[in-house]
Amino acid sequence: MYQLSEQAEPVPSGPSRTIDIGYIGGGSQGWAHTLINDLAQCPDLAGSVTLYDVDYEMASKNALLGNRVMDREEAVGDWSFEATRSMDKALDGADFVICSIQDPPGETFVHDIDVPQEYGIYQTVADTVGPGGAIRSLRAIPQYRDIAATVRERCPDAWVINYTNPMTVCTRALYEEFPDINAIGLCHEVFKTQELFAELAERHIDEAEGVARDEVRVNVKGVNHFTWVDEARWRDRDLFQYLDEELERRKPLFDREPGDLDAESYWVNNGEVAFDLYDRFGVLGAAGDRHLVEFVPWYLSIDDPEEVQRYGIRTTPSSARVSDDEGPDEMERYLEGDAEFEFRESGEEAVDIMRALAGEGTFVTHLNYPNEGQVDGLPDGAVVETNALLSGDDVTPLCAGGLPDEVESMVETHVTNQETLVRAGFEGDLDLAFQAFLNEPLVTVSRDEAQELFAKLIELEREYFADYDLDASVLRA
Numbered sequence: 001m002y003q004l005s006e007q008a009e010p011v012p013s014g015p016s017r018t019i020d021i022g023y024i025g026g027g028s029q030g031w032a033h034t035l036i037n038d039l040a041q042c043p044d045l046a047g048s049v050t051l052y053d054v055d056y057e058m059a060s061k062n063a064l065l066g067n068r069v070m071d072r073e074e075a076v077g078d079w080s081f082e083a084t085r086s087m088d089k090a091l092d093g094a095d096f097v098i099c100s101i102q103d104p105p106g107e108t109f110v111h112d113i114d115v116p117q118e119y120g121i122y123q124t125v126a127d128t129v130g131p132g133g134a135i136r137s138l139r140a141i142p143q144y145r146d147i148a149a150t151v152r153e154r155c156p157d158a159w160v161i162n163y164t165n166p167m168t169v170c171t172r173a174l175y176e177e178f179p180d181i182n183a184i185g186l187c188h189e190v191f192k193t194q195e196l197f198a199e200l201a202e203r204h205i206d207e208a209e210g211v212a213r214d215e216v217r218v219n220v221k222g223v224n225h226f227t228w229v230d231e232a233r234w235r236d237r238d239l240f241q242y243l244d245e246e247l248e249r250r251k252p253l254f255d256r257e258p259g260d261l262d263a264e265s266y267w268v269n270n271g272e273v274a275f276d277l278y279d280r281f282g283v284l285g286a287a288g289d290r291h292l293v294e295f296v297p298w299y300l301s302i303d304d305p306e307e308v309q310r311y312g313i314r315t316t317p318s319s320a321r322v323s324d325d326e327g328p329d330e331m332e333r334y335l336e337g338d339a340e341f342e343f344r345e346s347g348e349e350a351v352d353i354m355r356a357l358a359g360e361g362t363f364v365t366h367l368n369y370p371n372e373g374q375v376d377g378l379p380d381g382a383v384v385e386t387n388a389l390l391s392g393d394d395v396t397p398l399c400a401g402g403l404p405d406e407v408e409s410m411v412e413t414h415v416t417n418q419e420t421l422v423r424a425g426f427e428g429d430l431d432l433a434f435q436a437f438l439n440e441p442l443v444t445v446s447r448d449e450a451q452e453l454f455a456k457l458i459e460l461e462r463e464y465f466a467d468y469d470l471d472a473s474v475l476r477a
Helices: 031-040 056-070 087-091 109-117 130-154 167-176 191-205 240-250 272-280 289-295 307-310 319-321 326-336 350-357 405-427 430-438 446-458 462-466
Strands: 015-024 045-052 080-085 097-098 159-162 181-186 218-222 226-234 362-370 382-389 396-397
Touching: 015 087, 031 045, 031 056, 031 080, 031 289, 031 319, 031 350, 031 382, 045 056, 045 087, 045 218, 045 350, 056 080, 056 326, 080 097, 097 130, 097 350, 109 130, 109 319, 109 446, 130 159, 130 167, 130 405, 130 446, 159 167, 159 218, 159 350, 167 272, 167 362, 167 382, 167 405, 181 382, 191 226, 191 240, 218 362, 218 405, 226 240, 226 289, 226 405, 240 272, 272 307, 289 307, 350 362, 350 382, 362 396, 430 446
Parallel strands: 015 045, 015 097, 045 080, 097 159, 159 181
Antiparallel strands: 181 362, 218 226, 218 382, 362 382, 382 396
């Protein structure tokens, strides 16, 4: 169907292209540090990174860290970092815009997770679909309208790379505000599926040793966090054929008792849901189990959060979202000299993508992009996740074909909900948003309880939504 292109060799005489990057969410302690790491190891591009964040202090610390890292002898990258209080300034003339923003978890994730539990609705992530995903979408849409409008004004030809969840809604909002925008969404969930097939290659093929993730080609189709794979190859060898044997090796699935995983990380993922979906539908779920279970109603039809452990996963309590202060503490250790920023192989692809779009070779990867027919059966213009070829300031989605009818039906429900949420956000209509909320497969309570839950979540966010003049007539119903 397609062929992965080799990464262009570094130019030995120094960087061949200079680019300017505007970073929205530049106070990030995750993606921003990954970008610093990867740029420091990039010899064939150079330029500037302007960091914008509502938390200017954290953006300033990232700028200081980035410049210190670039000053190290082992850093081959030539980049300068600067923080700004103005999104306009950050994006002015940018060649690339990176978005990784996060509302304060204590003011958002806590409500998104805890309030639905009062109605017996449990979520493992709460950032893409379900009650939490719907409310998070309504918070994100106005912010992404602002970003798209600024891109239109300051850097209309820039490529926008979005990392923020809900990935599909955020990326779709960029296009709704500025139809001519160049935007893609990146997610690392499919990487784990490629790693699975790399392991299968090593187990079943004699000559396969040390198979790297990026040597495995998978045909990806669906929407973010509800992606599917129906083809996998290493060199000229079919790896998909080994899934049945792997399924048998893993059976019986779902034989744990509540409490069995209490000692495990909240982010544990054993791939059992992905294989159960393969067993049922003949295509492999290509995202982490914690995401996959939120798109269908049956796995989270539970009476107690611990029951989900039978699927080899755990629900994520709101406390886990607000108690992790390792990022800021780690930053202080870097800046005070108590710890050294260690270079690593991040596995992320933003720099590879920027290199290709800047004309330095070609690159194939999976990404989120409006449907131009690359996924049969899903609406044109809806943001879907498939493979694409990136080369010379162009993204060409690769035809992925269609999904089995039953899977397509499930995916289409979420596409409809996501499109409805975007329309509701742009029209400022919470009654319309409630239609999408009510249609979420995880909202398994009665219509009246669903309205009460939705109104309670909106009430907790009333001040925020009031800033964007959203109509809240549903609250008075």
